[in-house]
Amino acid sequence: MSTATLPTAHFDLEPMTGPSKEQLLELSMGPQHPSTHGVFRMKVVLDGERVVRLKPVFGYLHRNHEKIAESETYLGSMPYTDRLDYMCSITNNWAYALAVEKLAGIQVPERAEYLRVITGELTRLQNHACLIGFLMQDMGSSGTPLMYAFREREKILDLFEALTGARMMCNYMRFGGCRVDLPDGWLDQAKKVVADFPRFLDEYEQLLVSNEILMERTQDVGVLSRELAVSAGISGPMARASGVDYDIRKVDHYSIYDRFTFRVPLGSHGDVYDRFMVRLLEMRESVSILEQAMRAVPAGPIVDPKMKIRGFRPKPGEAYGRIEAPKGELGFYLVSDGSPNPYRYRVRPPSLINLTVLEDLCLGRNVADIVAILGSIDIVLGEVDR
């Protein structure tokens, strides 16, 4: 029962051995940099190309989302959650809706749950496909995998547009259900997209999985141990790549995930390659969930009929709701004082918390690895800085 289990190298501000200060090179990677995925900055101290220190600097995209949400009504924050992790707006909506539903004790009709699972898993598909593309882009493969991912993502975004009216800022969930019902023919179109998706995954695997350069670049790079992953609150595919068997879809039994059979892929090395492979395998599981869900969509209302669109005032209290978003555990913590605005609104951003270990992963590696490691963490600055 001591605190000694914590890795301490991270906090030593002076390099223990090695070259004196004059020989070190301090490099500012970002905020404008091709592969920081936005306006993210790392203060890197280099010895040659070896990283001896790395401090992330946040806040370039900070807009105080939480403060804005506290001055909005509960519903008014919904479109703002789209802008957190702008790659996957639907799962953001879902997490927020889930938290509010917990806070106010709202039941969600069955059909709405199915729609949520379908749209949520589609979001996961496009997020993971693009992330792998971005990762390869960071490792210098001229955007080819990224373009293949975007080609598939386009089909999914078309589905989102046909359903919600927007491609990225979907604003789809409502407290107690979803905003609109499926238009005619949507489900058939979605079934076709999902049925075609494994072909794209095969293509991706052909292109990447056994590529020697890729293996050389990613294996044993940025190794995250299981213990550190748990302690540092790493969640989502990144934690599972380190062998942490923790999928909130399985643990929390939220929504209707219990009805579907799917497996959770776990990595054993915790390196960049595992993080990339776990996402690739997760996509296959998502396809299986989607197939099961789309076969069984029941008829019925899509929103709790008791819910009114205006004048929503939950009773005083608080709730923490979380889902397994594509990037990890996305949670919303809400405190209500009985007024139409939340008293406290907090986003638990998986991207930010997964960045906790960035320095630990990068120490001793070189500049090219920083980019690969950062790419494999999967951050979106809209969520990191909020």
Add this chain to the structure above:
Amino acid sequence: MTHLVQLAQLLDQIFVLAKHWLLGYVPAGAQPLCSAVLSVVPIIIVFPLLFAITTLLERKGLGRIQNRYGPNRVGPFGLLQPIADGVKTLTKEDIVPITADHAVHFLAPLLLVSASFMDYAVLPIGRNMVIVNLNAGVLFFFAVGSLMELAVFMAGWSSRSKYTLLGAMRAIAQMISYEVPLVLASIVVIMQAGSLSTVAIVNMQATYTGIWPHWFVFTPWGFAGFVLFMVAATAESNRSPFDLPEGESEIIAGYYTEYSGFKFALFFMGEYIGMFATSGMAITLFLGGWSAPFSFLAWIPSYFWFFAKLLVLIAVFIWVRGTLPRLRMDQLMNLAWEFMLPMTLLNLLTAGIWHFMPMGPSRWLVCSIMVAVPCILLSRGLKHKKKFQVHTYHYSE
């Protein structure tokens, strides 16, 4: 029939004849100078033009590889895109960092471009079409080629930026390391041809047995040498997957991060011209230079074959760029010193044995084994040492 042959010969030599015809009008004293100018000017026009076409081809080809159209807005099918690019780079502001070493910063792109152009002095781009037939042509080529490293380092150092410095560091390490296998891979050809003159090397390959040409690439050591040469050439010309010195996603644009406007365009052009030159050298050394691939195609002008081969190599460069991720610095070095260097040395040995063995299948067999087995063993060993494999994953239900 004889008319056709004469016509083919005329077409083949049309540029040479034209040059001599023009020289006839020049006083004898000025003839050497005029001759040089008349040889150099076409090179300075044709290869930048090829550069312009290549940028377009590369963007279009990459686009198609990535399931896009590529540039298609300027002119029909985007054919005028290079002109638009040129106008854009010419009209952009030329920004020089305030702390930069202005003179060196200015000279670096010029040096790069002039060095890469000097390479063409010894490249025979057609029958009788070479600027100077140097006795030590190949040596000259590599000597001038190493000037490009100097230019790159000048650019990286003079910009006074950390990113350019990193880029320059990488570039120097990479280019010097790969110069060794590059030269060693070409020595096999020199051993066989017994000459350092590029013209002699091509002439040796421009003969046929039946319809088949005597290109060096069609021998075991020649093939291995060609592959090794191309890998080293890719690294020399900073092309993907060895584009670390500019490593876009890591160090912005490497040594030319701080260049803009036309100086940037010069760098860009210098790189491509250099790439054409090394490809041209590979063609000269291994692919029979300007000679036709089959004897019955020999009537097509020789320069056509040179450029056709060049375009094929460029296409391969583009294809590789569209597929592979970039290596890391230490891996790049390992490849050079642990794989390329032993293989090129072995290849030298193989070429020697080939030379002293009697003609016939046994020579083929022995030499093929001598190249293939160490290659497989070495690569296996390296892979094993680093324990690279496709991981297996388990699932939790």
Add this chain to the structure above:
Amino acid sequence: MNLEAIKSEIEANVPGCRLELVANPSPSGQHSLRTGAEHAVAVAVYLRDAEDLRFDFCSNVTGIDWPSREVSEKVKVRKLVDGVEQEVEEIRKTTLAGSLEVVYHLFSVEKKHGPIVLRMRTEDRDSGVHLPSLTPVWRSAELQEREVFDLFGVVFDGHPDLRRLLMWPSFTDHPMRRDYVGPDDYEYEPTAHDEVLRRAQQHRSEADETQLGEAEGR
């Protein structure tokens, strides 16, 4: 998981520790434990390491600002009115001292249970804003505590690297506090609203003037 049981278990195992069970009236039923600052690290370590609890995953760390507020309640008081003792209703105002609260949501990866909500309170909102950092217990609190420090102004003693996270280092206020007033010095985006538009135009003319001044100064 019975919160009462956990509470008594912790109290039994961490000497001198008293926990307060904070009920949550919302249907979520996520009740929480409030610990005092002096025993917080011990409680956290116990929660993390105890065999049956194993809350090894600190998911969410956040702050809540409770400014001091006046609570008025009606009380019946016996009083002498006109010489007669009567029962009179009186409004009594009490001022509840403000404080900053830090909330930790803990889960267990090993046992797959949770959440348990751990809360701490500062003494006040001005100077007594020190709380022990739980980063040495759960590494995931590192960035989140920095964020709470940044946005709420809670100082975490024992945090290895307590700097502002989202705001810039020279920023002085704490924007997530309820009484934070944004500065009126940014360039307004002109909008349809007349009031904002007026301010925008004012700002713009001021900016023009300064620009003009700078140009003249050259």
Add this chain to the structure above:
Amino acid sequence: MVGEGILKGMAETARNFFGSFVSKDRLTTVQYPEQRELRIEAARDFPFLVYDGADWHQGMRCVACQICEKECPPKCIFIEKSKDKKPDANGKPQFYPAVFNIDISVCMSCQICVEVCPFDAIKMDVDYDLSTDDRFGGLLLNKQRLSKSNEYYRKIHPTEASAVDARLAGERARQEAKAKTAAEARLTTTAVQPASGEPR
């Protein structure tokens, strides 16, 4: 064997290279100004105001209740209520917005104004060619620019519009029936003269 994975990858890119010439599935780019995707019915970008009949001012459904202004998350709507009343499409005198501005450079297309509007007066447009260099003239839309006819609404969102039309027609019928019964009741009770000001 080293190089196997690389060759596999090269084969894959070659397949895509040639595939992009033959398969529509691989080359999905829509070349925007010349080609346009089919309008998706659910699409939304910025709000507009619906009017019935021919005259936009006369037929405006909006009664300046200012709910959307209040609920709009980025506060991009600005409404001033009129002092007088004008008859709406049903002839009932109603307030109308004296000023109704939407700043579409602030609007984030969330559709909450549409959801909260009790009068079906504000709907989402699908017109996306809106870029302009005129900040106020081009992007601050006033009442007149915002007004679009119900026919237009029917054209861009047919399914949604027919549901709205049916609902409005039902309401109108109910209202008329109510008015009728009221009038009849008056007739039977007073039977002096027909009620004045009966609409249409």
